[in-house]
Amino acid sequence: MQTFTLNEREVSVDVADDMPLLWVLRDELGLTGTKYGCDRALCGACTVLLEGAAVRSCMTPVSAVDGKNVTTIENVAADPVGRVVQDVWRRLDVVQCGYCQSGQIIATMALLRAKPRPTDADIDAAMDGNVCRCATYVRIRAAIHQAASALGVEGA
C-alpha cells in the first residue's frame, strides 16, 4: 500500500511498488490529464510536480512518492503560480492538439518557482525535455515570459 498526497488530498493505492506513477494516476486513480508519450522520460508529456519539482511520472515508481506531495494538471488552478500560468496559456491560445500541454504547464510551474524571471536560455534548459509535436514552442516561450511578468507584478 502506497500513501501520498495527491493534489492536496491523501490517497492510498494498493499496487506494486515499481508501478510507474503515471499509470497509477491514469489507470488507478482516474486522473487522465497527465499523459503517456513514451516510457523513457524522453518527451515530458507525463510531467508532474513532486514536492514542487518537475518529474517524469513514466519513470517514477510509485514507491518513490510514498509520503510525499504530488501535483498534477488537474489541480494547477489551486496553486498561485499555476493559476497564472494557466490563465496566460489560455490568453495566448498556446495549445493546438493539447496532448503535451499538461506537461508543458507543469514544467513551467517548476521553472518559475526556481527562476521567477527566466531568460530564454533558462527556458531552453528547463523546457527542452518537453516535446510538442505541434511545435507550439513560440507561444510556450511567450507564455512563460508573460507569466513571469504577471507573477513579478503580483509579488511586488
Next chain:
Amino acid sequence: MPLATQDTASASEAAVAVDRRAFLRLAGGLTLGFCLSGRAVRVRADEPFEPAARLFAPNAFVRIGPDNSVTVIAKYLEMGQGAFTGLATLLAEELDADWSQVRVEGAPADASRYANGDTGMQYTGGSNAMANAYQQMRRAGAVARALLVAAAAQLWHVPTGEIQVAGGVVAHAASKRSTKFGALTSAAAALPLPVEVKLKQPSQFKLIGNAGLRRKDSHAKTNGSALFTQDLKLPGMLVAVASHPARFGATLKHVDDTAARAIPGVVAVVPFAGGPGYFGGVAVLAHNTWVAKRARDALVIEWDETHATRTDSEQLRSRYRALAQQPGRIAVEAGDVAFMDTPGLQVLDATYEVPYLAHACMEPMNCLVQLTDSGVSIWNGEQSQTVDQRAIAELLAIKPEQVRITQLYAGGSFGRRASPKSDYVLEAVAIARQAATMGQRAPIKLVWMRTDDMRGGYYRPAFLHRIRAALDGAGLLVAWQQRIVGQSIRQGTAFDRGNQNGIDSTSIEGAAEPYVIANLRVELTTPDDVGVPVQGWRALGHTHTAFATECMLDELAIAAGRDPYQFRRDLLAGNPRHLAVLDLVADKAGWRQPLLPGAHGERRGRGIAVHASFGSFVAQVAEVSVTADGKLRVERVVCAVDCGIAINPDVVRAQMEGGIGYGLGAALHGAITLKDGVVEQSDFDDYAPLRMSEMPAIEVHTVPSQQPPSGVGDPGTPPLAPAVVNAIYHATGVRIRTLPIGERIPTNSPRVEPSDASDDPNH
C-alpha cells in the same frame, strides 16, 4: 413562417437542412454524455442531453439548449489545427451568438450528413475544412437565427424585420423587449424551416476575421479535462498492448505466453491474424496499461518471415538513383525538354532525396472498440469515418452503418489518423473480435506504446527527385525535366480514383509549380514492391516536391548570377498570389538589407522559398547561423501567407508557426531508416523531434484577402525545408540535397556545385 429574402440558396446548400424530427431521433440515439467521475469516465449512450421537446436542433450542425448554450456539431476532427474553433466561428457568426455560450462536439460517423464537400466520404484532411464548411456552417447558423427570430416575432406579435439579434440576444427595440436564445427554443423548434436565408457580407462580420477570438478547446486542454482516446475508460474496459513483428509482412508462428501470464493482472493473451492493411500479432489484455505492457514485453514469439520485407534504406536509395536514370511515366509536359540539348545552354543536374518520415504524434495510435449486439462501437481520434466504417464492416461482415464511431480529440495526427488502410483501427477490431471468440466481450482499448507507433509503418514515403534544368545565355530558365521516384500513398486505397494513367497526383503535386517554363516535363516512377507501408504526411506530396523544386530554383538563380528572390519573381508572371506572398515575405524579412554579422567565426545566411498547396500560398525566409565547427541554428523564419479570408487570424498564425516547427524538425533530424527490413528508430531519442531550444523566432504576416477561405494546416510546412537549405548555402556555400540536414554542416568541404549534365548519355 418562411423568411423570404433575396439571397439564394443553392440546391446543395439547401440540402443541409434535414428534417428536424428525423434529426432529433438520430441525435437522441447517437448523443453521448461524458462526465468525469474521479476514477473513470462514464459514457452514457442512447440518452439525449435534453428532453427532445425543449431541444432546438434545426439542422445537423447546431443544437441550442434552454440554458442558452449553443452546441456546434463539428464534422471535422480537432487534432490541433483549430477546426472546432473555425467551425464554431462560422456558425456563430451567422447566428449572432454569444461566443462564450458556444461549445463544440464532434459529429458521429454519418456521411449522409457529414460528408467532406462533395466526396460522399466523411473525413478530415487536405486542409479543406474551412473551405468546405464556409457556406455550409454559415447557412446552418443563419437558419437557426431565422427560426429564433420567427419565434420571437410570433411571441411578441411584431414583424420579423423589426427584430435584431446580437451577442446571443434577440431584441425588438420599439417594444423594448429582448430575450436570450434559450427562452425561444421550444417555440423555434415547432416552426417550419425557412426556405431561404440571407448570409452576411464580409463587411458585416464580427467573429470571422476577429483575432481576439479565443480557441474553443484551450480551457479543457489546460486543466486536464480534454478527453483523448487514451483517456477514455468504459466500465469493465480492458487495455490491449500488442506485440508486432519486427519486419513488415511477417506473421505469427508461435507464441510462448508462460511468462506473460504469470504477471498478476493479466486477463487474456490474444493472438490475432492480420489482414489487408494491418498486421497480426499477439495482444495482452489487462485492466491497466502497465500490466498489459509488461506482459506484452514478456511474450516469447516466433515469427514466420517468409513474406516479410527485407527492404534496406541504403539499397533502396541506390535503387531509386538507378531508376532516376530511366524515363518514368510522363505526368506533366509542355514544350519539348529535348531543347535542353541545344548547344550553348547551361544545364544543371541535381538529385534531391528525402527519407521515410514518421508522423510521431504525441498521442500514439489507439482505438477503443466495443462489440455490441447491433454491430460495433468505436471511440477514436477519428479522422476518416467513411473509410474506417467500410473497412471495419468488411472485417466483421456487417454493414457500414452498424459501425458507430465517436470522434474524440486527437493528440496530433499530421495525416496519420487518416489511415487509408484503417490499419490501427482494424487491428483494434481484430483483437476485440478474437477476444470475443475466447469469451471476452469487454470493451477493449488498443494502446500502441511509443515504439509500436514509431515502428508501425504508414510513413511519408522516401522520395528521390532528379532535376535537369537549363539556362540560356541570358540566364533565363528555358527547360526543366524532373524525374520523381517514390511509392504511392494512394495505390490500393479508397482514394486511388485520383490516380490517372498510373500517376498518383500526390506524388507529383507541386513539382516545378507554378513557374512559367517553356519546356517542361515531370516524370514519375512508382515502385510497388517496396513492402514498407506508406501514407500521407502533413502536406502530402508538397513536402518533397517543394523541397526539390525550391532548392533547384535557388541553384539555378545562383548559376545565373541572379538574386534568388528576383529570379523567382521573373518566373511567376500570371501568379499574383504567389507574387504577393513572395514580395511580402521579402519586404518583412528585409531581404534587400544585409544580415547583421554573427559572432566571431559564425557564418550567417538567409534563404527564400514560395509554395502553394491546398489553395493557400506561403512564402518563407529562413535565417541561419553556422558556427566555425559547423553547428547549425535556424534563427528566424519570416512567413507570409494568403489563405483567402482568414476566419481565425490567430489560428492561421498558430498553424504557420506549427507547420514551420514540424517541417524544421523533419528537415533537421527526421528519418525512418530500415536495415534488412527492420525499422531502426524506436522513440524520441533516435527519431528526434524539434525541441524548444531549436525553435526559431517566427513572424507571420497574412495577406488581407476577400477570396474564399483555404487551408492552413498543411501549407505552412512545404516551404520551410528549402528555405533553410537555401539559407545554409548562402551562409556556407554548402549545398544540401539530402534530408535530413543533420546536426552539423560540413563547412570544411568544398562547395557542391550541380554537375554540368549536358554530356549525359542518358538524355
